[in-house]
Amino acid sequence: xxxxxxxxxxxxxxxxxxxxxxxxxxxxxxxxxxxxxxxxxxxxxxxxxxxxxxxxxxxxxxxxxxxxxxxxxxxxxxxxxxxxxxxxxxxxxxxxxxxxxxxxxxxxxxxxxxxxxxxxxxxxxxxxxxxxxxxxxxxxxxxxxxxxxxxxxxxxxxxxxxxxxxxxxxxxxxxxxxxxxxxxxxxxxxxxxxxxxxxxxxxxxxxxxxxxxxxxxxxxxxxxxxxxxxxxxxxxxxxxxxxxxxxxxxxxxxx
Amino acid sequence: xxxxxxxxxxxxxxxxxxxxxxxxxxxxxxxxxxxxxxxxxxxxxxxxxxxxxxxxxxxxxxxxxxxxxxxxxxxxxxxxxxxxxxxxxxxxxxxxxxxxxxxxxxxxxxxxxxxxxxxxxxxxxxxxxxxxxxxxxxxxxxxxxxxxxxxxxxxxxxxxxxxxxxxxxxxxxxxxxxxxxxxxxxxxxxxxxxxxxxxxxxxxxxxxxxxxxxxxxxxxxxxxxxxxxxxxxxxxxxxxxxxxxxxxxxxxxxxxxxxxxxxxxxxxxxxxxxxxxxxxxxxxxxxxxxxxxxxxxxxxxxxxxxxxxxxxxxxxxxx
Numbered sequence: 311x312x313x314x315x316x317x318x319x320x321x322x323x324x325x326x327x328x329x330x331x332x333x334x335x336x337x338x339x340x341x342x343x344x345x346x347x348x349x350x351x352x353x354x355x356x357x358x359x360x361x362x363x364x365x366x367x368x369x370x371x372x373x374x375x376x377x378x379x380x381x382x383x384x385x386x387x388x389x390x391x392x393x394x395x396x397x398x399x400x401x402x403x404x405x406x407x408x409x410x411x412x413x414x415x416x417x418x419x420x421x422x423x424x425x426x427x428x429x430x431x432x433x434x435x436x437x438x439x440x441x442x443x444x445x446x447x448x449x450x451x452x453x454x455x456x457x458x459x460x461x462x463x464x465x466x467x468x469x470x471x472x473x474x475x476x477x478x479x480x481x482x483x484x485x486x487x488x489x490x491x492x493x494x495x496x497x498x499x500x501x502x503x504x505x506x507x508x509x510x511x512x513x514x515x516x517x518x519x520x521x522x523x524x525x526x527x528x529x530x531x532x533x534x535x536x537x538x539x540x541x542x543x544x545x546x547x548x549x550x551x552x553x554x555x556x557x558x559x560x561x562x563x564x565x
Numbered sequence: 566x567x568x569x570x571x572x573x574x575x576x577x578x579x580x581x582x583x584x585x586x587x588x589x590x591x592x593x594x595x596x597x598x599x600x601x602x603x604x605x606x607x608x609x610x611x612x613x614x615x616x617x618x619x620x621x622x623x624x625x626x627x628x629x630x631x632x633x634x635x636x637x638x639x640x641x642x643x644x645x646x647x648x649x650x651x652x653x654x655x656x657x658x659x660x661x662x663x664x665x666x667x668x669x670x671x672x673x674x675x676x677x678x679x680x681x682x683x684x685x686x687x688x689x690x691x692x693x694x695x696x697x698x699x700x701x702x703x704x705x706x707x708x709x710x711x712x713x714x715x716x717x718x719x720x721x722x723x724x725x726x727x728x729x730x731x732x733x734x735x736x737x738x739x740x741x742x743x744x745x746x747x748x749x750x751x752x753x754x755x756x757x758x759x760x761x762x763x764x765x766x767x768x769x770x771x772x773x774x775x776x777x778x779x780x781x782x783x784x785x786x787x788x789x790x791x792x793x794x795x796x797x798x799x800x801x802x803x804x805x806x807x808x809x810x811x812x813x814x815x816x817x818x819x820x821x822x823x824x825x826x827x828x829x830x831x832x833x834x835x836x837x838x839x840x841x842x843x844x845x846x847x848x849x850x851x852x853x854x855x856x857x858x859x860x861x862x863x864x865x866x867x868x869x870x871x872x873x874x875x876x877x878x879x880x881x882x883x884x
Contacts, residue, residue, distance in 0.1 A: 398685050398688050398689045398692075399689060401682070401685035401686075401689070402685050402686045402688075402689035402690070404682075404685075405682055405683075405685065405686045405840055406686075406840040406841065408841070409840045409841025409842060410840070410841035411841070412841060413841055413842070413843065413845075488697070490837075493841075494845075495845060512847045512848060512849075514845075516847065516848070517844070517845025517846060517847050518839060518845055518846045518847075518851065519839070519841055519842070519845045519846075520839055520840060520841050521824075521837045521838065521839045521846075522838060522839075522840070523697075523834070523836050523837050523838065524693060524697060524836075525697045526697045526698050526699070526829065526833045526834065526835045526836075527833065527834055528832075528833060528834065529832070529833075529834050529855055531834075532834050532837060532851075533848070533851075536848070536851070
């Protein structure tokens with residue numbers, strides 16, 4: 311807190327009056343479309359209003375010799391920023407996305423191959439990492455890569471007076487004292503025989519798969535972020551499930 | 566599959582070989598057998614970090630430096646200062662440039678040429694932890710607002726990568742910054758920053774000098790960075806119900822899911838970094854990790870104090 315005071319009055323953020331009229335626990339409208347690229351095995355764009363990421367999936371395809379693994383498929387992520395050369399932010403994001411996706415991709419089914427996911431940032435207006443992970447999941451489904459479930463990613467912000475709000479825009483990220491990207495697995499409805507068991511008395515989908523934070527906060531504030539994030543993932547999971555179902559119907563209707 | 570060969574032919578040598586073979590063939594089962602007994606192959610209890618040491622002033626040519634060891638993991642950090650024109654967006658602030666390097670010597674995973682993937686994440690998370698925690702008061706790095714400021718290049722060099730890299734890199738960077746002394750400088754009428762070279766001037770005398778000088782000549786005395794809450798990281802590995810603090814490289818690669826909690830000495834959560842992995846973290850796990858990290862902060866902070874006293878013992882007394 312002292313640091314803040316010294317640095318002059320920070321532009322405070324009033325969560326009850328967000329510039330776009332959302333409430334603290336409201337997400338921006340989600341949009342997802344699939345199968346946009348002809349050459350890619352699967353593709354999707356995911357947008358949270360003006361944050362948009364396009365994802366393309368190629369694979370399973372022959373892996374480069376050096377990377378090849380005899381027991382499982384190798385997942386490689388290529389993160390393309392809107393402009394400029396990839397720096398450490400992009401490289402780190404690639405690691406985070408890869409390690410998150412490896413949780414759902416059934417890599418053991420395609421040994422000696424590679425699955426590449428290319429993420430192209432189209433516009434960044436906050437919660438970018440969350441948007442990219444959601445886009446990657448949608449593209450994997452479109453490519454028909456065997457998955458054991460879906461992931462839902464959500465961005466959370468913490469204001470200087472400790473209020474937690476969801477899906478921050480770029481401006482809100484800059485004005486808040488901390489922001490977090492959280493990824494939770496979503497509970498599969500069918501496909502897998504038997505639902506995953508609860509872990510430590512908590513439902514499976516409440517476990518944090520990925521957490522990346524920026525800015526310091528109190529421990530309680532982090533837990534509030536996790537709680538609010540969990541609540542929001544239900545909506546995001548429902549949205550992506552509906553969107554998949556709709557596109558599947560379209561496909562089967564055409565055949 | 567016996568861990569300890571105690572058959573009729575079981576001499577100590579064959580037993581040791583069998584254990585080694587078992588470890589190679591079934592690394593996960595090898596670890597699980599230990600973990601079920603709440604102990605690790607190197608004899609540590611699950612929640613104990615490896616012996617840690619901090620040495621300040623390892624590089625005499627750098628303005629601030631430190632050599633940090635956590636178990637075998639070794640990090641060397643140096644801070645170099647340069648005068649730059651501050652950016653127009655923050656004219657009263659200096660800058661901090663953090664770089665983390667993993668040379669080929671530190672680990673078999675690193676090949677010459679392109680930096681290893683892990684180096685990118687450590688580098689990004691290291692600068693994130695330093696900037697998030699506000700450990701350095703950037704205003705203190707300013708010499709003349711809008712005209713001149715220090716840029717502090719913090720270079721962390723990994724000499725031996727044996728797990729928990731982020732913890733060690735952060736500790737090395739923090740230690741080097743505590744060791745850092747901003748040199749005494751004066752700003753000439755032409756706006757150039759030149760070092761004050763008068764011998765044996767301590768802070769008080771310099772202040773007198775600065776009063777005597779005409780107003781267009783600014784003199785900054787030698788100073789250390791302001792003490793801020795120290796960010797300290799602790800990496801934990803989660804495997805089934807076990808939570809292992811401060812994993813070695815072997816534990817990290819075998820048990821897959823690692824996460825790093827960075828807390829500062831005023832109990833703020835600076836970073837909770839979990840890049841995916843094979844298992845998810847429940848609220849209980851998160852709480853356990855944070856508790857372990859809090860304990861670790863106290864431990865490491867004492868180490869830092871000790872190292873500081875060792876390096877500046879006499880001066881501390883004066884202060």
